[in-house]
Amino acid sequence: AADARIDAALEPGGALRTPLDAGDAQTLAAAKAYVDQRATLVWDQTTSRYTNQSIVAMLASHADGLAYGVQIPKGSATACTKTGANTGIATPTPGVIGTPAIDNYTLRGPFFTLEVNGGVEVDGTPYVTAVQGDGRFARDGSNGDVWILTPNLYWLFDTSSTDYVQLTISDTALAGLSPQPKALLPGGGRRPYMLYAKYALSIVGGVARSVSGRPIANRNVSHNSLITQCKAASTGYAGKSYADDWYVKTMFLLKYATKNSQSMFAGVTSWNIxxxxxxxxxxxxxxxxxxxxxxxxxxxxxxxxxxxxxxxxxxxxxxxxxxxxxxxxxxxxxxxxxxxxxxxxxxxxxxxxxxxxxxxPWNTGACDAVVGDGSPTNRTNGREPFTVQGIELGLGMNEIVGDVILKSDGSTGWQIYTNPDSKNESTAVTANYLATGKYSPSGASDAGFYPLYPDSAGGFLVGAGTGASQSTGLCDQVWSNGTAVTGEREWRSLGGLWDGGNAGLWFVGGNGGLTDASWYIGSRLSAVGRAS
Structure with missing residues (x-):
């Protein structure tokens, strides 16, 4: 898969050549290390795809079998403690255009990413048609959608301690770890690898896309519209999944060891002009x-x-x-x-x-020239989007999580329901949805709450507890209708361009109906919606 463009990223002695066009140095170096030195991706002329077997072999060749962990305090403290193989790994220094991020996680097995073109079959099986640097790859949609390819991980989420939550991941099925959310295909087989949309949802020629340089889809995007827009019932695609959300939150916690996501990346959240x-x-x-x-x-x-x-x-x-x-x-x-x-x-x-x-809200692709995690020029000024693990986020709108619904019967609060298989996506909670037994914070009347620490609602990472603030606990606001209100609500993540310190990775706008749409509401395409 390597070509002259990858080779051009390296000096003869192996050091990165700088500057490099399009912000590709880090990903191209990873491609060089994994494709050239570790394994060879096999191109199938009959399908015009790389074989999934060779991609799996590439990932396996560099799997390190280590357990990377982080202890997350249940109280108001925001600083977390890296554990296991994660101990001692320096927190990354995010980059801006022209100054690459310094990230010692890049070539570690569970944190490895490749930027690819590809898609997903009706049964949920992913495929890859191009890898960044192979001469076929394109971000503009001319060779398909753009995804971040990662290993299919294993994890542990232990809340048994009174003081902290223990989050652990590995690229190997270690004792005590379970497959990550949406790891298993509808038939029960393990997904060969994960594809996460690099970009927020855009609609091009009536088709839901993950491509660079496009206005985001908004004004007509709601929980219910995503079912049709992403053809969830008839394809392997769907609107943003809680597994997409899980990946970003998990990677952020492990790498940056803080509950306060906006302390690292504010996103477009203070730009209401x-x-x-x-x-x-x-x-x-x-x-x-x-x-x-x-x-x-x-x-x-x-x-x-x-x-x-x-x-x-x-x-x-x-x-x-x-x-x-x-x-x-x-x-x-x-x-x-x-x-x-x-x-x-x-x-x-x-x-x-x-x-x-x-x-x-910003168009997609603003961070294309950012090498590694970071923002175009300033990651904390509240006016720019950011990337984590190659995924562009925080463009100034809410992103609906399509396989999650909040439902209240008027007495017990807003319970979180998740849908394991996007083929069964519905405009209301049905028997195919799982009642997680976890509830979004709420009170007697419509209000915003600040959770203290993360919890798992069937693999969906959500905020738990109340009493925090913009600078304590999870630091992000969860907005809910009153407990006595009945109905169903969509789950809006990340926050809009006026939400300021209320926004962030743990933000929830939980007061909008399943058909609610507006200029500040969008989502993203998902290739991991189908699962067992």
Missing amino acids: QTQITVAESGTTRVIIATSTANNIPIGSSLMLGSNAAKQDRSAGTAFDVFDGLRVTRKESYDASNTAIYVNAAAAFNTTVGTYLSTA
């Missing part, structure tokens, strides 16, 4: 606004413009009827007090003084 056009233009592809505001709009971010002369919610039609979700390509000074912001418009438009320009 609505500002008026200051200079009108006709037939343009730019907007002119006050420089004081323009300074807070990063290149690469996304905007919407409406014909509204009064500030409105971004759901209103006149808040985005000029353009919606266009990407900022450059900025230049217009005069002493104004700045022109150019966007990637396919057609020219007109602007009117006094109408409102608003920030929007």
Whole structure:
């Protein structure tokens, strides 16, 4: 699978050559180490795919059989303790464009990733059509969807201690460890490897995609719409799974040893700007606004413009009827007090003084040039998305977890139901869903709660306990309807662009119905929805 592009990433002595285009150094080095030195991926000319047997052999050749753990305090403390083989491994230093992350986990068996093109069969079996660096791979969708390939892991989640939760993973079936969530295919066989969507969901030509450089799918995305949009009942695909969510949370806890995800990666969570056009233009592809505001709009971010002369919610039609979700390509000074912001418009438009320009969730691919975990220029300013293990997150919208439903009978609270097999995805809880016996925090009335520590709801990692804050416990807010309310709710993760310190990996928006959709709600494609 290696080609000249991978070789170009390395000096003759084996050191990484810098700088390298497209932020590929770390992944290409991993490809070099795994593909060239460890095993050979086998290309099947008849299927135009790499054989799954050779991918499994590649992963097995570098499996280290070690148990990597972390102790997570059940109280208000946020710092965790690395245990087992994880002890002593330095916490990664995240990167920005031009400065690669320093990550000593990259080549360790359970943490290995490859960026690939591929997909999933109707029965849930994954396949790979290209590996980054092989001359076939593309991020723009021209060679299929983009995934992060990882080993199928084993794990232990032990809550028996009164003081801490013990989380342990391995690439090997060690004593006491169980297969990770969604590890087993519907027939009971083990999935050969895992594919996680690199990008948030976009809809291209009516098809759900994980590709770079696209506006995210929003406004019409809800728990129930994902069933049709991702063709969950008739294919191996689905909306975001709790197994996708599990992987990011697990990797973050093990690598960074903190419950406070926003202390490392804020995401687009403090970027709620609505500002008026200051200079009108006709037939343009730019907007002119006050420089004081323009300074807070990063290149690469996304905007919407409406014909509204009064500030409105971004759901209103006149808040985005000029353009919606266009990407900022450059900025230049217009005069002493104004700045022109150019966007990637396919057609020219007109602007009117006094109408409102608003920030929007970022397009996919903003972190493509980031090497390893990190953000384009600043991971904690609240204005930029981030990557963990190659997965781009925190674009400024909630991501619905499609195989989870919250349900309340009006007396016992909001119980978490999960669906093992996406083929059975439904617009309401059915007999195919599992009642986990775990509940999202709630009280007498609609309110936000701050859980203290993680718990497992049938493999879905959720917050437990209450009484924390934005800087203690899990640090992220769970919003719930009152316990006496009856009905079913969708599970929205990560947080929107105005949620600030309430957002993060453990955030939950749990007060929206299963058909609720809006400009700040999206999801992502999943290749791991089908399972037994």
